[in-house]
Amino acid sequence: MIDKFINYKSTRGSSPILKFNEVIFEGLAVDGGLYVPEKWPVLTYEQIYSFKDKSYNEIAHEVISVFLDESISSQDLAKIINDSYSTFTNSEITPLRKLDQNQFLLELFHGPTFAFKDLAMQFIGNIMNLYLSRNKRQINILGATSGDTGAAAIEGFKNVDNVNIFILHPHNKISKVQKKFMTTVESENVYNIAIKGTFDDCQNIIKTVFSDLEFKKNNNLTAINSINWARIMCQTVYYFYAMSRLDATDKSVMFSVPTGNFGDILAGYISFKMGLKISRLNIATNENDILTRTINTGIHDLRDVKTTSSPSIDIQVSSNFERLLFDMTNSAEFVKEQMSNLKSNRKYELSKEIVKKIQNVFSSHSVSQQEVKEIIHNCFKDYNVIIDPHTAVGLGSANKCEERFDIKVTLATAHPAKFNDTVSEIVGTDDFIPLKVRDMMELDDNYVILDNDVMMIKKFLEDKIK
Ligand SMILES: *Cc1c(COP(=O)(O)O)cnc(C)c1O
Numbered sequence: 001m002i003d004k005f006i007n008y009k010s011t012r013g014s015s016p017i018l019k020f021n022e023v024i025f026e027g028l029a030v031d032g033g034l035y036v037p038e039k040w041p042v043l044t045y046e047q048i049y050s051f052k053d054k055s056y057n058e059i060a061h062e063v064i065s066v067f068l069d070e071s072i073s074s075q076d077l078a079k080i081i082n083d084s085y086s087t088f089t090n091s092e093i094t095p096l097r098k099l100d101q102n103q104f105l106l107e108l109f110h111g112p113t114f115a116f117k118d119l120a121m122q123f124i125g126n127i128m129n130l131y132l133s134r135n136k137r138q139i140n141i142l143g144a145t146s147g148d149t150g151a152a153a154i155e156g157f158k159n160v161d162n163v164n165i166f167i168l169h170p171h172n173k174i175s176k177v178q179k180k181f182m183t184t185v186e187s188e189n190v191y192n193i194a195i196k197g198t199f200d201d202c203q204n205i206i207k208t209v210f211s212d213l214e215f216k217k218n219n220n221l222t223a224i225n226s227i228n229w230a231r232i233m234c235q236t237v238y239y240f241y242a243m244s245r246l247d248a249t250d251k252s253v254m255f256s257v258p259t260g261n262f263g264d265i266l267a268g269y270i271s272f273k274m275g276l277k278i279s280r281l282n283i284a285t286n287e288n289d290i291l292t293r294t295i296n297t298g299i300h301d302l303r304d305v306k307t308t309s310s311p312s313i314d315i316q317v318s319s320n321f322e323r324l325l326f327d328m329t330n331s332a333e334f335v336k337e338q339m340s341n342l343k344s345n346r347k348y349e350l351s352k353e354i355v356k357k358i359q360n361v362f363s364s365h366s367v368s369q370q371e372v373k374e375i376i377h378n379c380f381k382d383y384n385v386i387i388d389p390h391t392a393v394g395l396g397s398a399n400k401c402e403e404r405f406d407i408k409v410t411l412a413t414a415h416p417a418k419f420n421d422t423v424s425e426i427v428g429t430d431d432f433i434p435l436k437v438r439d440m441m442e443l444d445d446n447y448v449i450l451d452n453d454v455m456m457i458k459k460f461l462e463d464k465i466k
Contacts, residue, residue: 006069028207043276054244061077116264125156146313146315184440205452253409259283269361282397288306290302300349
């Protein structure tokens with residue numbers, strides 16, 4: 001039988017094959033792996049070339065439809081896309097901002113919660129709503145956030161019937177504005193939980209809860225972390241969009257992406273596999289530079305998480321990297337072995353061949369907090385553009401690449417207002433903070449504080465779900 005639609009399989013090789021309408025409700029696969037398409041759909045040169053005359057929503061429709069199945073009609077998809085991006089305040093959705101002849105920012109922060117996570121979460125809220133209301137199903141979403149995912153998810157699901165949403169964030173380790181975006185949403189179905197620990201602790205709790213399959217089933221739990229396939233899928237769109245607006249035929253283009261969980265940059269890699277002519281993907285890290293060390297030395301070893309001025313990428317465990325390892329080796333056995341090494345020794349080591357293969361597409365440089373300050377300062381001085389600390393990591397990291405490219409695009413992953421304490425001190429003004437954020441800061445927070453303890457979280461969930 002020839003399959004007309006793409007199926008999804010696990011990176012660890014022993015989970016059921018799923019269709020899109022199933023994979024969207026999966027977090028981790030039952031074997032502990034992550035779902036990936038069985039093959040990469042490739043768009044033709046003509047199709048990609050035609051994007052220059054199409055809107056963001058039209059491009060999204062073409063790119064996303066190759067990953068779906070018969071459960072979503074073309075009209076359904078168009079409506080979901082239009083509803084999702086009508087909440088954005090910029091008509092281009094993800095506009096490119098030119099800094100100079102060969103440097104651009106791809107602004108991904110014009111959605112309701114001011115960070116790139118909205119691009120996927122608005123879409124997922126709408127598409128899940130469609131599936132759930134069709135099937136009269138009820139689900140409970142459980143997620144961990146280093147600050148931005150939670151807000152985007154809450155915003156995407158706050159009005160969705162048949163859904164409760166529980167979001168864990170590391171207590172006192174996210175910015176004030178990030179916290180307000182999450183904890184001031186007034187909705188019966190939203191639960192914010194501050195965990196006394198780091199983001200990695202929060203991710204661990206989620207992984208442990210989801211690995212209890214009985215608990216997961218009894219409580220209809222669903223994940224929307226960056227391991228959810230549909231998020232990655234939505235994020236491929238803006239790479240196509242950016243290239244369509246760059247007029248870059250015959251030019252070399254590098255994308256620099258501030259990276260934590262490896263979701264955003266993985267989407268860039270997938271767009272490359274789908275036929276987009278990207279010359280280099282640069283993994284930008286802060287002092288939590290595990291991926292920079294991995295790309296440059298092959299040694300992937302966990303250290304302690306450092307708290308920095310770019311908290312959304314203060315991560316050691318970068319979940320989606322597993323998807324890249326799988327794609328580079330096409331071996332579930334290999335992935336299983338490395339993940340088991342990581343679990344028992346906090347470390348694995350990649351062979352020279354694999355490192356070389358990764359380096360054919362990726363580079364990586366890390367940026368210190370001191371450098372972040374200088375970059376924000378210089379960007380304001382030279383271009384009169386105020387950027388957030390994550391975007392600064394992206395720009396600074398791009399500047400460290402020795403290789404020459406005709407065009408460098410840095411993904412501007414958050415609005416500076418989200419990190420206004422850091423940014424206003426550097427640029428000497430806070431007039432970049434929109435009224436929406438100023439008003440929000442006056443509202444009361446609504447959240448509970450719990451210990452870093454899986455049993456307590458499970459009990460909390462059971463009490464609320466009933
Ligand atoms: C989530 C986030 C990142 C990191 O994205 P990953 O997909 O986890 O690599 C970077 N910047 C900001 C502002 C974010 O919210």
